[in-house]
Amino acid sequence: MGEIAGHLLNGLSIAMTPNNAMWLVIGSALGTVLGMLPGLGPTTGIALLLPLTFNMEPTTALIAMCAIYYGAMFGGSRSSILLNVPGDGAAVASCFDGYPMAQQGRAESALAISAIASFIGGILSTIAFVLIAIPMARFALRFGPPEYFVLMIFALAATAAISKAALLKGLIAMILGLMLSTVGLDHQSGMPRFTFGLSELQGGIDFVIVIIGIFGIGEVFENLEHIARAVARPVQTKFGRIWISMEEWKRCMWPILRQTPVGFLIGILPGAGGTIAAMMSYNNEKQISKHPDEFGNGAIEGLAAPEAANNACSVGAMIPMFTLGVPGSGTTAVMLGALLIMGLQPGPLLFQQHPDIAWGVIASMILGNFVCALINLPLAGLLVRVLAVPGRILYPIIVVLAFLGVYTINFAVADFVLLTVLGFVGYLMKKFKVPTAPLILASVVGGMMEETFRQSMMLTSTSFGIFFRSPICIVLWVLTVASIAWPFISEARARKKHEAAAAAR
Numbered sequence: 001m002g003e004i005a006g007h008l009l010n011g012l013s014i015a016m017t018p019n020n021a022m023w024l025v026i027g028s029a030l031g032t033v034l035g036m037l038p039g040l041g042p043t044t045g046i047a048l049l050l051p052l053t054f055n056m057e058p059t060t061a062l063i064a065m066c067a068i069y070y071g072a073m074f075g076g077s078r079s080s081i082l083l084n085v086p087g088d089g090a091a092v093a094s095c096f097d098g099y100p101m102a103q104q105g106r107a108e109s110a111l112a113i114s115a116i117a118s119f120i121g122g123i124l125s126t127i128a129f130v131l132i133a134i135p136m137a138r139f140a141l142r143f144g145p146p147e148y149f150v151l152m153i154f155a156l157a158a159t160a161a162i163s164k165a166a167l168l169k170g171l172i173a174m175i176l177g178l179m180l181s182t183v184g185l186d187h188q189s190g191m192p193r194f195t196f197g198l199s200e201l202q203g204g205i206d207f208v209i210v211i212i213g214i215f216g217i218g219e220v221f222e223n224l225e226h227i228a229r230a231v232a233r234p235v236q237t238k239f240g241r242i243w244i245s246m247e248e249w250k251r252c253m254w255p256i257l258r259q260t261p262v263g264f265l266i267g268i269l270p271g272a273g274g275t276i277a278a279m280m281s282y283n284n285e286k287q288i289s290k291h292p293d294e295f296g297n298g299a300i301e302g303l304a305a306p307e308a309a310n311n312a313c314s315v316g317a318m319i320p321m322f323t324l325g326v327p328g329s330g331t332t333a334v335m336l337g338a339l340l341i342m343g344l345q346p347g348p349l350l351f352q353q354h355p356d357i358a359w360g361v362i363a364s365m366i367l368g369n370f371v372c373a374l375i376n377l378p379l380a381g382l383l384v385r386v387l388a389v390p391g392r393i394l395y396p397i398i399v400v401l402a403f404l405g406v407y408t409i410n411f412a413v414a415d416f417v418l419l420t421v422l423g424f425v426g427y428l429m430k431k432f433k434v435p436t437a438p439l440i441l442a443s444v445v446g447g448m449m450e451e452t453f454r455q456s457m458m459l460t461s462t463s464f465g466i467f468f469r470s471p472i473c474i475v476l477w478v479l480t481v482a483s484i485a486w487p488f489i490s491e492a493r494a495r496k497k498h499e500a501a502a503a504a505r
Contacts, residue, residue, distance in 0.1 A: 007355060008130060011363030014356055020063050023056075024364055027064040028371045031071020035091070036079055037394065042072035042314075043331045043440075044215040048398065050208055050338055051405035058342045059357045063364040065335050066318070067372075070122055070365065073274065073311045074372045077114040077303070078380070081107060090274025090310040093282040097295065097302035104298050108242045113300055114307045115376035116244070117256050121308030122369040124257075125264040125315035130362060133351065136323040140348035143324070145455035146466045150476040152449045155326045158269060158483040160438040167487060173429065174438035180205050181446025188454065200414040207337045209406055210443045213419045214436055216402040218426020220395045242380050244300075252304035255285045263309030267316020267329070274329070277313035278306035315365065321346055322358060326445065330437035337444045 014020065034045035046065050053061035076091030081098035094114065101110040143151065160170030183194045184204025195201040244252070259281035266277040285305040286295045295302045317329040325347035327333040339346050344354065351358045406415050429436055460466040467473055 004130060004134060007134075007359045008363055010356070011359030011361075012367070014059060014360035015063065015364035015367055019057075020060050020360070020364065021367075023060050023064040024067050024368055025371055027067025028071040028074075028368055029375055031068035031073075032075035032078075032372065032375055034068065035072030035075030042069045043211075043334055044219055045072060046331060046334045046338075047208075047211040047215045048401050048405060050211070050334065051408045053338060054341065054408070058339075058344055058354075059360045061338060061342065062335070062357065062361045063368075065338060066361055066365055067368045069331050069335075070311060070314050070368060071372050071375075073122075073314045074115060074118045074376050076310070077118075077307055078111070081110045081114065081303075090278050090313070092275060093278040093306035093310075094303055096282065097297070097299050100296070100298035101300065101303065106298065106300075108240050109244050109248055109300060110303055111239070111380045112242045112244045112377065113248065113252055113304050115373055115380070117252065117304040117307040118311040118376070119369050119373040120256050121260045121263060121311035122315060122372070123366065124260050125267075125312035126362070126365045126369065128261075128264055129315055129319060129365070132319070133323060133358075133362065136319065137348040137351040140324050142472065143348070145452040145459065147470060147472045147476070148325075149449060149452040149456055150467055150473045150480075151324060151326055152445050152452070154476045154480040154483065155320075155445070156438065156442055157480045159441050160435070161484045161487055166433070166435055167484070169432075169434040170438045173434050173436065174442045176425075177210075177439035177442025177444075178446045178449075180210060180439075180443045181207075182450070187451075200412065203410075205418060205443075206409055206415075207440075207443045208341070208409055209415055209418050210422055211334050211337065211440060212402050212406055213422025214426035214429070214440065216398055217419060217423025218430060218436075220398055220402075221423055221427035222430045223391055223395055239380070242377055248300050251301050255301040255305040256308040259284060259305040259309045260312045263312030264316040266309075267313035268319050274310040274313045277309040281305045281309035318365075322350060322361075323348060325448070327441060330440050333437070333441045333444045340444075 015024065030049075031042060031045060035042060045068050049064075049068070053064060056064070073090060077094040077098060080091045080094035081102050084095050084099040098110045098114065101107065156174050160174045161167050179194075181204075183201055185191070185202050186193055192202055262281050262284065263274075263277040266280065267274075282295075282302060282305055285301055286292050289295065289299070289301070291299070314329075314331075317327070317332045318335075321327045321332040321336055325336070325345065327336045336346060344350065344357070402419065403416060406419050407413075409415065426436065428434075429439070456466050468477065
């Protein structure tokens with residue numbers, strides 16, 4: 001504990017330097033606004049702003065990106081509560097009881113408990129992160145090339161196999177991402193691959209372009225369909241005191257404390273994400289509630305539980321990224337890409353070689369939750385005015401930021417063509433409900449996956465048995481199979497339960 005305390009105090013001193021503190025506040029406010037705007041969310045926000053971090057110190061850049069991430073988790077519920085339109089997928093469950101509360105004249109309580117629950121979920125999960133970061137990093141030192149290769153297989157499989165219905169689509173997205181990662185010169189032989197004779201593709205397709213195209217431009221293309229016929233909804237901008245009563249706190253305290261660990265553990269699992277954490281926590285509370293009929297009709301604990309869980313999930317998703325070098329969500333996949341651009345290799349050695357960066361970012365997450373609470377409670381009435389910005393103004397700004405950001409990467413006009421094509425791909429994926437997280441994750445880790453596979457082959461003279469040589473590899477293979485099989489098992493159990501209920505009638 002003394003070692004952890006020393007690292008944390010050093011991290012706090014780094015996070016509180018003027019430049020880092022400034023970007024912590026900017027990132028928290030920006031994340032809150034981006035989370036609030038329907039359809040954007042943290043992944044799109046970080047993707048669009050990624051080029052701005054290239055000239056920052058690594059610690060400052062990561063602090064800003066993390067602040068955007070959990071700031072968006074705080075802000076996502078605002079549009080859910082006031083418009084019944086979730087800011088992102090993780091805020092879907094907040095619509096169920098948040099919007100009915102606003103319709104009942106309880107918008108102040110809804111806005112307050114969403115911020116309070118997010119704060120508690122974020123703080124408790126960050127404390128858990130602090131306690132397990134060093135043990136997990138030390139355990140990760142036992143990973144060699146075969147273990148890392150199988151770990152990436154597991155991460156990709158878990159991300160693709162979100163549900164049985166989306167399994168095939170997820171696998172297609174994953175394969176497309178891996179294909180994108182192979183474009184360019186082969187680092188081992190120097191031969192061009194899949195460049196179609198174009199010199200512009202010899203350097204490969206930068207995954208920043210993939211990220212901005214799929215999320216930023218893809219989001220704009222999708223929303224162009226709705227801008228013309230969108231009807232502006234009146235947004236409540238005048239509120240009384242944004243706080244909760246003691247009775248409301250008593251109803252919410254245990255749901256928050258129960259569902260924070262659920263969100264944290266789901267965040268650690270690759271590919272699960274805030275949406276699953278929020279929905280699971282909501283269903284958990286509904287099942288154990290003494291008044292389940294109130295859920296969906298303005299039960300305040302039905303808003304508190306998913307808000308605590310999705311913030312805890314955002315912290316949990318950073319653990320595999322920092323300690324293993326494998327992102328736990330689409331947003332952390334973008335952040336992993338940023339780390340690689342900065343020349344940093346996430347994983348166990350990050351805590352040994354760059355402890356100031358690792359602990360500075362972790363400490364900033366504690367401070368950031370306080371900043372987000374201050375932004376989302378006293379300033380809530382001011383911030384929700386952003387919801388009134390019409391799409392015809394908002395989306396052209398996003399396009400300009402996307403193209404400027406991409407141009408600053410290579411200063412190549414050819415990247416505009418790639419950005420537009422990938423934006424159209426992102427639009428089609430959203431249109432046909434193909435999950436984007438597997439594509440992003442595969443495009444980011446594809447290069448590392450290929451490298452670890454080749455290293456493993458060189459260690460064993462082309463025997464595939466090396467991928468089954470250690471207990472870690474075997475456990476990861478079991479988890480991979482389980483992650484693919486679980487949607488089928490879950491559906492079969494639900495069908496059996498439904499048939500048993502029908503027979504009982």
